[in-house]
Amino acid sequence: MHALVIVIALGLPVLIVALVVLLVARRGGPPHDLDATVVAARRHETRISAVAATTSIVMVLALWVAAATWGEPGVLLGVAPFTAALTFSLARALGEARWPRPTGEVRSAPLVRRSLRDQGGWRLTLFASTVAGFFVVLVVFGLTAADDGRSVERVLDAGRETHSAGPYPGWAVGVPVLLVLALAVGATLVALRAVTRRPPIGLLPPEQDDAIRRTSAARELAGAQLWVGLGAAAYLAFAAGALLRVGWLGGGVLCLLLAVVAFVGSVMIAATALPSRRAGAADAVPRTATPGPVA
Amino acid sequence: MTALRVDLTSPVPVYEQIRAQVSALVAVGGLRPGDRLPASRDLARDLGIAVGTVQRAYRELEAGGVVTSRRRVGTVVAEPPASPPGGTEPGDSPAGGEPGDPARTATSDTRGLVDEARALVARARSQGLSDEAVLALIRGALLPERR
Numbered sequence: 138m139h140a141l142v143i144v145i146a147l148g149l150p151v152l153i154v155a156l157v158v159l160l161v162a163r164r165g166g167p168p169h170d171l172d173a174t175v176v177a178a179r180r181h182e183t184r185i186s187a188v189a190a191t192t193s194i195v196m197v198l199a200l201w202v203a204a205a206t207w208g209e210p211g212v213l214l215g216v217a218p219f220t221a222a223l224t225f226s227l228a229r230a231l232g233e234a235r236w237p238r239p240t241g242e243v244r245s246a247p248l249v250r251r252s253l254r255d256q257g258g259w260r261l262t263l264f265a266s267t268v269a270g271f272f273v274v275l276v277v278f279g280l281t282a283a284d285d286g287r288s289v290e291r292v293l294d295a296g297r298e299t300h301s302a303g304p305y306p307g308w309a310v311g312v313p314v315l316l317v318l319a320l321a322v323g324a325t326l327v328a329l330r331a332v333t334r335r336p337p338i339g340l341l342p343p344e345q346d347d348a349i350r351r352t353s354a355a356r357e358l359a360g361a362q363l364w365v366g367l368g369a370a371a372y373l374a375f376a377a378g379a380l381l382r383v384g385w386l387g388g389g390v391l392c393l394l395l396a397v398v399a400f401v402g403s404v405m406i407a408a409t410a411l412p413s414r415r416a417g418a419a420d421a422v423p424r425t426a427t428p429g430p431v432a
Numbered sequence: 433m434t435a436l437r438v439d440l441t442s443p444v445p446v447y448e449q450i451r452a453q454v455s456a457l458v459a460v461g462g463l464r465p466g467d468r469l470p471a472s473r474d475l476a477r478d479l480g481i482a483v484g485t486v487q488r489a490y491r492e493l494e495a496g497g498v499v500t501s502r503r504r505v506g507t508v509v510a511e512p513p514a515s516p517p518g519g520t521e522p523g524d525s526p527a528g529g530e531p532g533d534p535a536r537t538a539t540s541d542t543r544g545l546v547d548e549a550r551a552l553v554a555r556a557r558s559q560g561l562s563d564e565a566v567l568a569l570i571r572g573a574l575l576p577e578r579r
Contacts, residue, residue: 239480245437246478248457250470250506336478343433 174340178349185232186356193225193364211287215310218368219317225360226324233331233353239339247343251333253326256351260358261329263406267362267399268322271369274395275311275318278376282307289376291383302382306372314372318365325361329354359410366403370396434462438479446481450489455498458509460546469499469507 200217204210254261283290287310288303306314332353337346373396381389434457438449457463470478472486479486490507493499500510556566 239478242441243437243439244479244481245435246470246475248434248436248454248463248469248475250468251474334474334477336480343435347433 171340174338175345178338178341181232181236182349182353182356185229185235185353186360188232189225189228189360192228193221193360196224197221211304211306211310212313215306215314215368215372216317218364218371219314219321222321222361222364222368223317223324225364226321226328226357229353229357229360230324230328230331233328233335236335237339239336241339244339245343246337247347251350253329253333256333256354257329257358258351258354260355260362260406260410264325264358264362264365267365267369267403268318271318271365271372272315274369274373275306275315278306278372279308279311282309285309286311289379289383289385291385300383302379304375305379306375314368318368321361321365325357328357332357355410359407363403363407366399366406370400370403372396373399436475436479438481440481447485447489447492450475450486451492451496454489454493455496458498459542460549461543463509465509465511467509468505469509471506 197217197220200213200220204213204217207213257264279286281289282305283301286307287305288301288307289305291300292298293300332350335350337343338349341349373392377389377392377396380392436450436453438446440446442449444452454463454469463469469475469490472490473483476483476486490499490501494501494507497510497513499507501507553566556569557563561569
Protein backbone atom coordinates (compact mmCIF):
# COMPACT_ATOMS: atom_id res chain seq x y z
CA MET A 138 0.00 0.00 0.00
CA HIS A 139 2.87 2.33 0.79
CA ALA A 140 4.18 1.70 -2.69
CA LEU A 141 0.83 2.78 -4.14
CA VAL A 142 0.88 5.96 -2.05
CA ILE A 143 4.37 6.79 -3.20
CA VAL A 144 3.46 6.12 -6.84
CA ILE A 145 0.45 8.41 -6.57
CA ALA A 146 2.31 11.06 -4.61
CA LEU A 147 5.23 11.16 -7.00
CA GLY A 148 3.73 10.10 -10.31
CA LEU A 149 0.81 12.51 -10.37
CA PRO A 150 2.95 15.63 -9.90
CA VAL A 151 5.08 14.59 -12.84
CA LEU A 152 1.99 14.22 -15.03
CA ILE A 153 0.53 17.51 -13.87
CA VAL A 154 3.78 19.41 -14.23
CA ALA A 155 4.17 18.07 -17.76
CA LEU A 156 1.09 20.12 -18.63
CA VAL A 157 2.81 23.26 -17.39
CA VAL A 158 5.21 23.18 -20.28
CA LEU A 159 2.27 23.43 -22.65
CA LEU A 160 0.36 26.01 -20.62
CA VAL A 161 3.32 28.33 -20.01
CA ALA A 162 4.58 28.04 -23.56
CA ARG A 163 5.74 31.30 -25.08
CA ARG A 164 3.58 32.65 -27.83
CA GLY A 165 4.71 35.07 -30.49
CA GLY A 166 8.14 36.62 -30.89
CA PRO A 167 10.07 38.61 -28.33
CA PRO A 168 8.74 42.11 -27.54
CA HIS A 169 10.58 45.02 -29.10
CA ASP A 170 10.05 47.89 -26.64
CA LEU A 171 10.08 48.42 -22.90
CA ASP A 172 6.32 48.63 -22.43
CA ALA A 173 5.68 45.45 -24.40
CA THR A 174 8.47 43.73 -22.48
CA VAL A 175 6.92 44.76 -19.16
CA VAL A 176 3.51 43.49 -20.22
CA ALA A 177 4.95 40.21 -21.49
CA ALA A 178 7.05 39.72 -18.34
CA ARG A 179 4.09 40.45 -16.06
CA ARG A 180 1.89 38.10 -18.05
CA HIS A 181 4.49 35.33 -17.98
CA GLU A 182 5.02 35.66 -14.22
CA THR A 183 1.28 35.67 -13.56
CA ARG A 184 0.81 32.63 -15.80
CA ILE A 185 3.51 30.71 -13.97
CA SER A 186 1.95 31.56 -10.60
CA ALA A 187 -1.58 30.68 -11.74
CA VAL A 188 -0.57 27.36 -13.30
CA ALA A 189 1.55 26.41 -10.28
CA ALA A 190 -1.25 27.24 -7.85
CA THR A 191 -3.86 25.41 -9.95
CA THR A 192 -1.78 22.27 -10.36
CA SER A 193 -1.07 22.11 -6.64
CA ILE A 194 -4.79 22.45 -5.81
CA VAL A 195 -5.65 19.76 -8.39
CA MET A 196 -3.02 17.58 -6.75
CA VAL A 197 -4.64 17.90 -3.33
CA LEU A 198 -8.10 17.19 -4.74
CA ALA A 199 -6.79 14.12 -6.56
CA LEU A 200 -5.27 12.76 -3.37
CA TRP A 201 -8.49 13.43 -1.46
CA VAL A 202 -10.44 11.46 -4.08
CA ALA A 203 -7.83 8.70 -3.90
CA ALA A 204 -8.11 8.69 -0.09
CA ALA A 205 -11.88 8.32 -0.29
CA THR A 206 -11.62 5.58 -2.94
CA TRP A 207 -8.79 3.43 -1.62
CA GLY A 208 -7.55 2.40 1.80
CA GLU A 209 -5.04 4.19 4.02
CA PRO A 210 -6.78 7.57 3.81
CA GLY A 211 -4.60 8.84 6.67
CA VAL A 212 -1.41 8.44 4.69
CA LEU A 213 -2.86 9.93 1.50
CA LEU A 214 -4.35 12.88 3.35
CA GLY A 215 -1.15 13.29 5.35
CA VAL A 216 1.07 13.60 2.30
CA ALA A 217 -1.45 15.67 0.28
CA PRO A 218 -0.30 19.19 1.30
CA PHE A 219 3.37 18.32 0.93
CA THR A 220 2.74 16.75 -2.47
CA ALA A 221 0.98 19.99 -3.37
CA ALA A 222 4.11 21.93 -2.30
CA LEU A 223 6.19 19.57 -4.43
CA THR A 224 3.91 20.05 -7.44
CA PHE A 225 3.81 23.82 -6.95
CA SER A 226 7.59 24.10 -6.88
CA LEU A 227 8.12 21.80 -9.84
CA ALA A 228 5.59 23.77 -11.87
CA ARG A 229 7.32 27.05 -10.96
CA ALA A 230 10.75 25.63 -11.79
CA LEU A 231 9.51 24.57 -15.21
CA GLY A 232 7.86 27.93 -15.74
CA GLU A 233 11.05 29.77 -14.83
CA ALA A 234 12.88 27.76 -17.46
CA ARG A 235 10.47 29.17 -20.04
CA TRP A 236 11.63 32.78 -19.78
CA PRO A 237 13.11 33.99 -23.08
CA ARG A 238 16.80 33.40 -23.71
CA PRO A 239 19.10 36.32 -24.52
CA THR A 240 18.74 37.28 -28.17
CA GLY A 241 19.76 40.20 -30.33
CA GLU A 242 23.09 41.69 -31.17
CA VAL A 243 23.43 43.95 -28.12
CA ARG A 244 23.06 42.18 -24.77
CA SER A 245 23.44 43.32 -21.22
CA ALA A 246 23.80 41.63 -17.85
CA PRO A 247 24.15 42.88 -14.29
CA LEU A 248 27.65 42.60 -12.90
CA VAL A 249 26.53 41.20 -9.57
CA ARG A 250 26.39 37.81 -7.98
CA ARG A 251 22.92 36.46 -7.31
CA SER A 252 22.45 33.92 -4.56
CA LEU A 253 19.52 31.90 -3.23
CA ARG A 254 19.81 33.73 0.09
CA ASP A 255 19.67 37.16 -1.56
CA GLN A 256 16.65 36.26 -3.65
CA GLY A 257 14.84 34.38 -0.89
CA GLY A 258 15.44 36.91 1.87
CA TRP A 259 13.41 36.57 5.05
CA ARG A 260 10.94 34.22 3.37
CA LEU A 261 13.67 31.63 2.87
CA THR A 262 14.68 31.87 6.52
CA LEU A 263 11.07 31.50 7.60
CA PHE A 264 10.48 28.56 5.27
CA ALA A 265 13.60 26.81 6.56
CA SER A 266 12.48 27.43 10.14
CA THR A 267 9.01 26.06 9.40
CA VAL A 268 10.44 22.91 7.82
CA ALA A 269 12.91 22.43 10.69
CA GLY A 270 10.16 22.93 13.29
CA PHE A 271 7.84 20.53 11.50
CA PHE A 272 10.63 17.96 11.27
CA VAL A 273 10.96 18.09 15.06
CA VAL A 274 7.18 17.72 15.40
CA LEU A 275 7.21 14.66 13.10
CA VAL A 276 9.94 13.00 15.14
CA VAL A 277 8.23 13.77 18.48
CA PHE A 278 4.90 12.37 17.26
CA GLY A 279 6.66 9.33 15.84
CA LEU A 280 8.39 8.61 19.14
CA THR A 281 5.29 9.21 21.28
CA ALA A 282 2.85 7.19 19.16
CA ALA A 283 1.71 3.72 20.12
CA ASP A 284 3.22 0.65 18.49
CA ASP A 285 0.71 0.75 15.64
CA GLY A 286 1.99 4.20 14.65
CA ARG A 287 -1.54 5.55 14.33
CA SER A 288 -2.71 6.16 17.88
CA VAL A 289 -1.48 7.47 21.20
CA GLU A 290 -1.80 5.61 24.51
CA ARG A 291 -1.93 6.81 28.09
CA VAL A 292 -1.38 4.31 30.91
CA LEU A 293 -3.09 5.06 34.24
CA ASP A 294 -3.18 3.41 37.67
CA ALA A 295 0.18 1.72 37.28
CA GLY A 296 -0.78 -0.09 34.12
CA ARG A 297 -4.23 -1.24 35.18
CA GLU A 298 -5.99 1.24 32.87
CA THR A 299 -4.97 2.25 29.36
CA HIS A 300 -6.55 5.01 27.30
CA SER A 301 -5.95 5.00 23.58
CA ALA A 302 -7.01 7.53 20.95
CA GLY A 303 -6.45 8.13 17.27
CA PRO A 304 -5.85 9.08 14.58
CA TYR A 305 -2.46 10.14 15.88
CA PRO A 306 0.26 10.95 13.32
CA GLY A 307 2.95 8.45 14.29
CA TRP A 308 5.51 6.80 12.01
CA ALA A 309 2.81 5.15 9.86
CA VAL A 310 2.05 8.59 8.43
CA GLY A 311 5.27 10.31 9.46
CA VAL A 312 7.62 8.29 7.26
CA PRO A 313 5.76 8.97 3.97
CA VAL A 314 5.30 12.61 5.03
CA LEU A 315 9.03 12.93 5.75
CA LEU A 316 9.85 11.51 2.33
CA VAL A 317 7.50 13.83 0.44
CA LEU A 318 8.52 16.81 2.60
CA ALA A 319 12.17 16.22 1.70
CA LEU A 320 11.24 16.13 -1.98
CA ALA A 321 9.16 19.30 -1.61
CA VAL A 322 12.07 21.13 0.04
CA GLY A 323 14.38 19.94 -2.74
CA ALA A 324 11.91 21.11 -5.40
CA THR A 325 11.64 24.49 -3.68
CA LEU A 326 15.40 24.92 -3.81
CA VAL A 327 15.42 23.85 -7.47
CA ALA A 328 12.73 26.43 -8.27
CA LEU A 329 14.63 29.15 -6.40
CA ARG A 330 17.78 28.21 -8.24
CA ALA A 331 15.89 28.51 -11.52
CA VAL A 332 14.72 31.99 -10.48
CA THR A 333 18.27 33.02 -9.53
CA ARG A 334 19.87 31.65 -12.67
CA ARG A 335 17.42 32.64 -15.37
CA PRO A 336 18.94 35.10 -17.85
CA PRO A 337 17.92 38.78 -17.59
CA ILE A 338 14.85 39.78 -19.54
CA GLY A 339 15.85 41.64 -22.69
CA LEU A 340 15.24 45.43 -22.76
CA LEU A 341 14.46 45.63 -19.03
CA PRO A 342 16.85 47.71 -16.91
CA PRO A 343 18.72 45.56 -14.34
CA GLU A 344 16.78 47.05 -11.40
CA GLN A 345 13.43 46.07 -12.90
CA ASP A 346 14.67 42.63 -13.90
CA ASP A 347 15.85 42.14 -10.32
CA ALA A 348 12.45 43.25 -9.01
CA ILE A 349 10.68 40.64 -11.15
CA ARG A 350 13.19 38.03 -10.01
CA ARG A 351 12.47 38.87 -6.36
CA THR A 352 8.73 38.66 -7.05
CA SER A 353 9.17 35.19 -8.52
CA ALA A 354 11.22 34.08 -5.51
CA ALA A 355 8.69 35.56 -3.09
CA ARG A 356 5.80 33.77 -4.77
CA GLU A 357 7.67 30.47 -4.91
CA LEU A 358 8.47 30.62 -1.23
CA ALA A 359 4.97 31.85 -0.36
CA GLY A 360 3.38 28.88 -2.12
CA ALA A 361 5.73 26.37 -0.53
CA GLN A 362 5.26 28.02 2.87
CA LEU A 363 1.48 27.92 2.50
CA TRP A 364 1.27 24.21 1.69
CA VAL A 365 3.86 23.13 4.25
CA GLY A 366 2.25 25.37 6.87
CA LEU A 367 -1.23 24.00 6.15
CA GLY A 368 0.09 20.45 6.25
CA ALA A 369 1.82 21.08 9.56
CA ALA A 370 -1.33 22.70 10.96
CA ALA A 371 -3.46 19.69 9.96
CA TYR A 372 -0.86 17.33 11.42
CA LEU A 373 -0.81 19.22 14.71
CA ALA A 374 -4.61 19.46 14.83
CA PHE A 375 -5.02 15.69 14.46
CA ALA A 376 -2.44 15.14 17.17
CA ALA A 377 -4.16 17.68 19.44
CA GLY A 378 -7.47 15.87 19.07
CA ALA A 379 -5.96 12.51 20.02
CA LEU A 380 -4.00 13.95 22.96
CA LEU A 381 -7.07 15.73 24.35
CA ARG A 382 -9.12 12.53 24.07
CA VAL A 383 -6.65 10.52 26.16
CA GLY A 384 -6.55 13.33 28.73
CA TRP A 385 -3.18 14.94 28.01
CA LEU A 386 -4.55 18.45 28.29
CA GLY A 387 -1.24 20.33 28.21
CA GLY A 388 0.10 18.56 25.13
CA GLY A 389 -3.24 18.81 23.36
CA VAL A 390 -3.63 22.54 23.96
CA LEU A 391 0.00 23.17 22.95
CA CYS A 392 -0.50 21.27 19.68
CA LEU A 393 -3.74 23.15 19.06
CA LEU A 394 -2.03 26.51 19.59
CA LEU A 395 0.84 25.53 17.30
CA ALA A 396 -1.69 24.41 14.67
CA VAL A 397 -3.42 27.79 14.79
CA VAL A 398 -0.08 29.61 14.56
CA ALA A 399 1.02 27.46 11.61
CA PHE A 400 -2.30 27.94 9.81
CA VAL A 401 -2.75 31.67 10.34
CA GLY A 402 0.94 32.44 9.91
CA SER A 403 1.28 30.56 6.62
CA VAL A 404 -1.89 32.06 5.13
CA MET A 405 -0.81 35.59 6.12
CA ILE A 406 2.71 35.12 4.76
CA ALA A 407 1.37 33.72 1.49
CA ALA A 408 -1.00 36.69 1.21
CA THR A 409 1.87 39.16 1.51
CA ALA A 410 3.42 37.78 -1.67
CA LEU A 411 0.44 38.81 -3.80
CA PRO A 412 1.21 42.56 -3.81
CA SER A 413 4.66 41.67 -5.14
CA ARG A 414 3.01 41.74 -8.55
CA ARG A 415 2.89 45.53 -8.40
CA ALA A 416 6.36 45.90 -6.94
CA GLY A 417 7.83 43.44 -9.34
CA ALA A 418 6.47 44.43 -12.67
CA ALA A 419 4.06 47.30 -12.75
CA ASP A 420 5.29 50.03 -10.46
CA ALA A 421 8.96 49.24 -10.55
CA VAL A 422 9.18 49.66 -14.30
CA PRO A 423 9.09 53.27 -15.48
CA ARG A 424 6.60 54.07 -18.17
CA THR A 425 7.97 55.45 -21.38
CA ALA A 426 6.79 58.81 -22.60
CA THR A 427 5.11 57.34 -25.64
CA PRO A 428 3.71 53.93 -24.84
CA GLY A 429 4.38 51.42 -27.58
CA PRO A 430 2.10 48.70 -28.83
CA VAL A 431 1.11 46.06 -26.30
CA ALA A 432 2.30 42.59 -27.17
CA MET B 433 23.12 48.33 -10.29
CA THR B 434 26.25 47.90 -12.45
CA ALA B 435 25.65 46.26 -15.80
CA LEU B 436 27.73 45.05 -18.69
CA ARG B 437 26.72 45.59 -22.29
CA VAL B 438 28.23 43.70 -25.20
CA ASP B 439 27.70 44.17 -28.91
CA LEU B 440 28.07 40.91 -30.81
CA THR B 441 28.44 42.76 -34.12
CA SER B 442 31.27 44.99 -32.92
CA PRO B 443 34.70 44.41 -34.44
CA VAL B 444 36.04 44.45 -30.88
CA PRO B 445 36.03 40.87 -29.53
CA VAL B 446 33.41 40.23 -26.86
CA TYR B 447 36.02 39.21 -24.27
CA GLU B 448 37.78 42.54 -24.87
CA GLN B 449 34.49 44.43 -24.44
CA ILE B 450 33.99 42.71 -21.09
CA ARG B 451 37.57 43.35 -20.01
CA ALA B 452 37.45 47.02 -20.97
CA GLN B 453 34.13 47.65 -19.24
CA VAL B 454 35.17 45.96 -16.01
CA SER B 455 38.44 47.91 -16.05
CA ALA B 456 36.53 51.14 -16.68
CA LEU B 457 34.11 50.42 -13.84
CA VAL B 458 37.02 49.81 -11.48
CA ALA B 459 38.70 53.00 -12.68
CA VAL B 460 35.69 55.21 -11.94
CA GLY B 461 34.83 53.47 -8.67
CA GLY B 462 31.76 51.66 -9.96
CA LEU B 463 33.42 48.49 -8.71
CA ARG B 464 35.43 48.68 -5.49
CA PRO B 465 38.22 46.48 -4.18
CA GLY B 466 36.72 43.31 -2.73
CA ASP B 467 33.59 43.41 -4.91
CA ARG B 468 32.80 39.96 -6.25
CA LEU B 469 32.21 39.50 -9.95
CA PRO B 470 29.63 36.96 -11.08
CA ALA B 471 30.87 33.46 -11.81
CA SER B 472 31.97 33.15 -15.43
CA ARG B 473 29.32 30.51 -16.06
CA ASP B 474 26.56 32.78 -14.72
CA LEU B 475 27.71 35.84 -16.65
CA ALA B 476 27.99 33.77 -19.83
CA ARG B 477 24.44 32.49 -19.32
CA ASP B 478 23.12 36.00 -18.69
CA LEU B 479 24.75 37.32 -21.85
CA GLY B 480 24.01 34.23 -23.92
CA ILE B 481 27.66 33.78 -24.88
CA ALA B 482 30.22 31.02 -24.45
CA VAL B 483 31.74 30.46 -21.00
CA GLY B 484 35.22 30.50 -22.51
CA THR B 485 34.69 34.09 -23.66
CA VAL B 486 34.01 35.29 -20.12
CA GLN B 487 36.82 33.14 -18.75
CA ARG B 488 39.25 34.75 -21.18
CA ALA B 489 38.12 38.24 -20.15
CA TYR B 490 38.60 37.32 -16.49
CA ARG B 491 42.05 35.90 -17.24
CA GLU B 492 43.05 39.13 -18.97
CA LEU B 493 41.75 41.16 -16.03
CA GLU B 494 43.66 38.98 -13.59
CA ALA B 495 46.82 39.29 -15.65
CA GLY B 496 46.41 43.06 -15.50
CA GLY B 497 46.01 43.02 -11.74
CA VAL B 498 42.46 44.38 -11.92
CA VAL B 499 40.92 41.29 -10.31
CA THR B 500 42.13 38.30 -8.39
CA SER B 501 40.72 34.80 -8.43
CA ARG B 502 40.38 33.00 -5.15
CA ARG B 503 39.18 29.52 -4.54
CA ARG B 504 35.66 29.45 -3.03
CA VAL B 505 35.37 33.25 -3.17
CA GLY B 506 35.61 33.51 -6.95
CA THR B 507 36.75 36.56 -8.91
CA VAL B 508 37.04 39.75 -6.85
CA VAL B 509 38.24 43.26 -7.63
CA ALA B 510 41.86 43.59 -6.52
CA GLU B 511 43.17 46.09 -4.02
CA PRO B 512 44.78 49.14 -5.64
CA PRO B 513 48.56 49.25 -5.68
CA ALA B 514 50.10 50.95 -2.65
CA SER B 515 51.85 53.75 -4.53
CA PRO B 516 50.64 54.17 -8.08
CA PRO B 517 53.34 55.30 -10.44
CA GLY B 518 52.98 58.49 -12.54
CA GLY B 519 50.68 58.34 -15.50
CA THR B 520 49.58 55.93 -18.13
CA GLU B 521 51.43 55.24 -21.30
CA PRO B 522 50.32 56.66 -24.60
CA GLY B 523 47.91 54.39 -26.39
CA ASP B 524 46.30 53.03 -23.26
CA SER B 525 42.65 52.29 -23.69
CA PRO B 526 40.54 55.13 -22.30
CA ALA B 527 37.98 52.53 -21.34
CA GLY B 528 40.13 51.42 -18.46
CA GLY B 529 43.75 50.89 -19.34
CA GLU B 530 45.70 48.02 -20.75
CA PRO B 531 46.68 44.96 -18.75
CA GLY B 532 49.58 45.74 -16.51
CA ASP B 533 48.50 49.32 -15.84
CA PRO B 534 48.49 49.64 -12.04
CA ALA B 535 46.85 53.06 -11.80
CA ARG B 536 43.29 52.07 -12.54
CA THR B 537 41.41 52.01 -9.28
CA ALA B 538 39.59 55.17 -8.25
CA THR B 539 41.16 56.56 -5.11
CA SER B 540 40.69 59.80 -3.27
CA ASP B 541 43.48 61.24 -5.45
CA THR B 542 41.85 60.27 -8.73
CA ARG B 543 38.25 60.91 -7.76
CA GLY B 544 38.53 64.52 -8.83
CA LEU B 545 39.78 63.37 -12.21
CA VAL B 546 36.83 61.01 -12.54
CA ASP B 547 34.44 63.89 -11.89
CA GLU B 548 36.25 66.01 -14.46
CA ALA B 549 36.13 63.18 -16.99
CA ARG B 550 32.39 62.82 -16.44
CA ALA B 551 31.94 66.56 -16.88
CA LEU B 552 33.96 66.38 -20.11
CA VAL B 553 31.77 63.55 -21.42
CA ALA B 554 28.59 65.44 -20.51
CA ARG B 555 29.87 68.59 -22.21
CA ALA B 556 30.93 66.70 -25.33
CA ARG B 557 27.57 64.96 -25.59
CA SER B 558 25.73 68.23 -25.12
CA GLN B 559 27.71 69.55 -28.08
CA GLY B 560 26.58 66.60 -30.17
CA LEU B 561 29.83 64.62 -30.17
CA SER B 562 29.58 60.85 -30.39
CA ASP B 563 31.23 58.62 -27.79
CA GLU B 564 33.76 57.55 -30.40
CA ALA B 565 34.62 61.18 -31.05
CA VAL B 566 35.15 61.76 -27.32
CA LEU B 567 37.44 58.73 -27.15
CA ALA B 568 39.38 60.00 -30.18
CA LEU B 569 39.83 63.35 -28.45
CA ILE B 570 41.22 61.73 -25.32
CA ARG B 571 43.46 59.40 -27.30
CA GLY B 572 44.78 62.42 -29.10
CA ALA B 573 45.39 64.24 -25.84
CA LEU B 574 47.32 61.24 -24.54
CA LEU B 575 49.76 61.37 -27.45
CA PRO B 576 53.07 63.13 -26.72
CA GLU B 577 53.12 66.71 -27.93
CA ARG B 578 55.27 67.45 -31.01
CA ARG B 579 57.98 69.99 -30.33
